[in-house]
Amino acid sequence: MKHSTFIWFFSPTALAMLLFIAFPIVSVLVQSVHAPHKAVLVEVETCTPLVGCTIETSIDQEATRAIREEKPIGRFIGLEIFSDRGHLAISEVSKIWSISENFNEFFTKLGNLPFYRAMAFTLTFTFIVTPLVVIVGFLIALNVNALHDRIKGVVVFFSLLPFVITPLIGALVLFWMIDSRGILGSAIQWIFADPNLSLKASTGLMWISLIVYGVWHAAPFAFVIFYAGLQTLPADQLEAAQIDGATRAQQVRYVVLPHLMPLVSFVALIQLMDNFRVFEPIVGFNASAHAQSLSWFIFNDLGGETRQLSSASATSVLTIIGVTILLLPVLRRTWRDFMEKAK
Amino acid sequence: MNKKILSIVGALSITAFSTAQACEIGARVSIVGNEFPAIQTVGAGAAACTGGEVSTNLTADHQKINVPGMQGNPAEYTSAIVANSSIVALMNEDVIRPLDSLVAKHGGDLQSSQLIKVNGKVMAVAFMANAQHLMYRKDVLADLGISVPKTYEEMLAAAEKIRSSGAMQNPVGGAYAAGWNLAQEFNNMFLGYGGSHFKAGSANPSVNSEAGVNTLNMMKALSEYMNPDFLTHDSNATNAEYRAGNIALLNMWGSRASSQTTAEGVTDAVKNGHAIAGPMTVGGGSTAASTLWWDGWTVAKNISDAEAEATFIAMMNGISPSMMSDENIRTQAVWLIDGYTPTDAAIGVFEAAKMGTTPYPMLPYMGLMHTALGAELADFMQGKETAEQALADVEAAYVAAAKEKGYLN
Numbered sequence: 001m002k003h004s005t006f007i008w009f010f011s012p013t014a015l016a017m018l019l020f021i022a023f024p025i026v027s028v029l030v031q032s033v034h035a036p037h038k039a040v041l042v043e044v045e046t047c048t049p050l051v052g053c054t055i056e057t058s059i060d061q062e063a064t065r066a067i068r069e070e071k072p073i074g075r076f077i078g079l080e081i082f083s084d085r086g087h088l089a090i091s092e093v094s095k096i097w098s099i100s101e102n103f104n105e106f107f108t109k110l111g112n113l114p115f116y117r118a119m120a121f122t123l124t125f126t127f128i129v130t131p132l133v134v135i136v137g138f139l140i141a142l143n144v145n146a147l148h149d150r151i152k153g154v155v156v157f158f159s160l161l162p163f164v165i166t167p168l169i170g171a172l173v174l175f176w177m178i179d180s181r182g183i184l185g186s187a188i189q190w191i192f193a194d195p196n197l198s199l200k201a202s203t204g205l206m207w208i209s210l211i212v213y214g215v216w217h218a219a220p221f222a223f224v225i226f227y228a229g230l231q232t233l234p235a236d237q238l239e240a241a242q243i244d245g246a247t248r249a250q251q252v253r254y255v256v257l258p259h260l261m262p263l264v265s266f267v268a269l270i271q272l273m274d275n276f277r278v279f280e281p282i283v284g285f286n287a288s289a290h291a292q293s294l295s296w297f298i299f300n301d302l303g304g305e306t307r308q309l310s311s312a313s314a315t316s317v318l319t320i321i322g323v324t325i326l327l328l329p330v331l332r333r334t335w336r337d338f339m340e341k342a343k
Numbered sequence: 344m345n346k347k348i349l350s351i352v353g354a355l356s357i358t359a360f361s362t363a364q365a366c367e368i369g370a371r372v373s374i375v376g377n378e379f380p381a382i383q384t385v386g387a388g389a390a391a392c393t394g395g396e397v398s399t400n401l402t403a404d405h406q407k408i409n410v411p412g413m414q415g416n417p418a419e420y421t422s423a424i425v426a427n428s429s430i431v432a433l434m435n436e437d438v439i440r441p442l443d444s445l446v447a448k449h450g451g452d453l454q455s456s457q458l459i460k461v462n463g464k465v466m467a468v469a470f471m472a473n474a475q476h477l478m479y480r481k482d483v484l485a486d487l488g489i490s491v492p493k494t495y496e497e498m499l500a501a502a503e504k505i506r507s508s509g510a511m512q513n514p515v516g517g518a519y520a521a522g523w524n525l526a527q528e529f530n531n532m533f534l535g536y537g538g539s540h541f542k543a544g545s546a547n548p549s550v551n552s553e554a555g556v557n558t559l560n561m562m563k564a565l566s567e568y569m570n571p572d573f574l575t576h577d578s579n580a581t582n583a584e585y586r587a588g589n590i591a592l593l594n595m596w597g598s599r600a601s602s603q604t605t606a607e608g609v610t611d612a613v614k615n616g617h618a619i620a621g622p623m624t625v626g627g628g629s630t631a632a633s634t635l636w637w638d639g640w641t642v643a644k645n646i647s648d649a650e651a652e653a654t655f656i657a658m659m660n661g662i663s664p665s666m667m668s669d670e671n672i673r674t675q676a677v678w679l680i681d682g683y684t685p686t687d688a689a690i691g692v693f694e695a696a697k698m699g700t701t702p703y704p705m706l707p708y709m710g711l712m713h714t715a716l717g718a719e720l721a722d723f724m725q726g727k728e729t730a731e732q733a734l735a736d737v738e739a740a741y742v743a744a745a746k747e748k749g750y751l752n
């Protein structure tokens with residue numbers, strides 16, 4: 001392709017990427033190093049029903065407006081927000097490090113800081129859900145592919161349903177089922193003969209519920225990709241393997257899997273990204289007492305009565321950095337493959 | 344079903360009144376607010392005006408959208424229905440206008456107690472009062488010879504009696520969902536123990552105190568008598584438990600009192616046994632372990648004067664004194680509107696006012712404290728850390744947020 005043709009062909013995409021990816025990232029970066037101006041507070045008389053008039057602290061709007069108009073973006077604070085307790089908590093971590101006598105104590109205390117508590121859950125979720133989604137999706141694809149053509153369509157449709165359902169709705173449905181008065185919740189109480197057993201009251205069980213939800217929701221995505229990949233598997237390769245006396249397991253191990261390997265990388269890549277940003281199930285399961293993620297922090301910062309834009313921006317930047325670190329191995333591998341092909 | 348009929352009847356009756364009053368407006372009106380029966384009535388009353396388009400967006404998520412929806416110029420929402428907590432965010436961001444001239448021109452029906460004045464300027468018009476107070480099952484208490492609890496200590500004793508009688512396994516209910524609700528229950532109890540959220544005259548926190556520790560210990564003791572899922576139960580879920588007859592004692596919002604027995608699927612036992620009383624005290628204190636609230640409406644700053652005037656007229660129609668002759672509307676809330684005579688559902692809130700219940704603090708940094716409490720108390724409630732540790736975490740989280748927002752250095 002000629003360079004000029006390529007540029008014309010690519011320019012709409014480049015423009016869209018600039019608008020929808022680059023600019024928001026720049027905006028978030030800028031916001032994360034700025035904070036609102038110092039509040040100018042005044043004591044004023046406040047009158048309310050049933051109580052009467054009292055002296056309360058309020059914001060001096062006139063004075064604040066003058067400061068805001070002078071510098072609308074706020075005050076520059078550098079990396080202060082990144083290092084505060086709500087984010088990397090640098091001074092808190094070093095303090096914990098100096099007073100902890102062993103690693104166990106250090107990690108227990110670290111878990112009390114929001115960012116590290118969220119990372120503990122997010123990483124556990126990501127590294128359990130991602131491989132499970134790949135494995136479950138692959139097994140479904142293999143089995144569906146082996147079905148008779150007549151029922152294949154129906155089975156494919158039903159296997160896809162969890163992925164079609166809006167994530168929040170799917171999470172809510174499961175949430176009500178595992179409620180201590182829901183069908184699964186009461187079944188578990190009955191099985192273990194413990195009326196006080198509750199999935200929602202135990203952090204461990206809640207994590208398991210969230211992980212089960214994560215796999216349930218995303219496995220169909222992996223399945224569709226692998227199923228499409230299976231359709232491109234050359235029949236003669238499989239036949240050759242059969243003639244050589246390969247068992248079904250060996251066929252999968254030595255013929256099917258290598259063929260689908262690029263797709264496995266693709267699914268793993270997307271899943272790593274998605275799972276690191278785990279959010280809907282935490283809201284749907286009302287699980288914030290047990291499990292938090294960076295995305296949930298952003299939601300919480302923006303959803304309170306007083307919005308914390310700078311804090312939310314800093315968390316967004318940390319999310320971008322986290323996703324990049326997670327994807328590095330996969331990206332390196334893709335890059336290596338690309339360079340090898342170019343040779 | 345009843346609720347639906349109720350709101351339809353309400354809407355119809357308002358339409359009837361407004362035709363009598365002929366509410367005419369000359370510009371667009373757009374209202375954002377919380378979602379419960381009384382606010383729906385106000386919204387329907389405003390929507391009955393003719394001459395300009397009136398749209399309402401009443402949702403439990405109103406706090407997340409009202410500030411962004413009023414920051415633009417022109418603002419999307421011309422009016423936000425707020426409470427003492429949420430008006431602070433609007434004032435902090437300077438998105439609502441003083442109403443003095445509009446009150447002088449169109450505020451004929453208002454009582455002076457309805458005007459929320461900050462620094463001498465009218466910033467909102469209140470139409471109802473609210474407070475959390477005791478709701479209980481008089482049949483269950485009577486069967487066991489328990490008198491109506493006046494303190495949280497008595498509530499604990501009553502809960503133990505009910506549990507040991509075998510009538511109910513978890514007789515206490517409470518909106519203890521991690522987040523806003525849990526923090527609000529802390530606020531109630533903390534004020535009851537005589538605590539104060541901030542050091543006098545400053546934005547420095549002071550929740551890590553004896554009152555704070557006592558508060559958490561009491562909440563923990565109460566939670567032992569709650570459904571084990573209590574950290575996921577908001578007001579709606581708690582009321583569902585009550586209506587299903589699973590709990591006998593709860594601290595609940597007065598604005599929900601009238602719908603406790605009228606919602607769908609309420610058992611007869613609950614319907615006949617439902618009773619309400621004032622808020623309880625705690626720890627031998629005389630201050631109610633509750634907070635006093637008002638709900639009212641504001642007018643946006645970033646809109647034309649014509650839109651502001653139309654909004655004011657429409658909202659005045661939404662809180663018209665003529666509504667007070669409608670029995671169904673009267674039971675929906677403790678109205679602050681002229682001509683309101685209290686119904687049985689209002690006993691709790693009136694009792695709260697009589698007891699001198701502390702109003703929810705209208706401080707610029709209270710929202711940050713509320714958020715910090717909601718996020719950091721769950722660990723203690725699950726028994727993962729001590730009360731002192733949880734309160735130290737709350738203060739640390741609050742200080743980080745208050746520094747960011749420029750309230751602390």
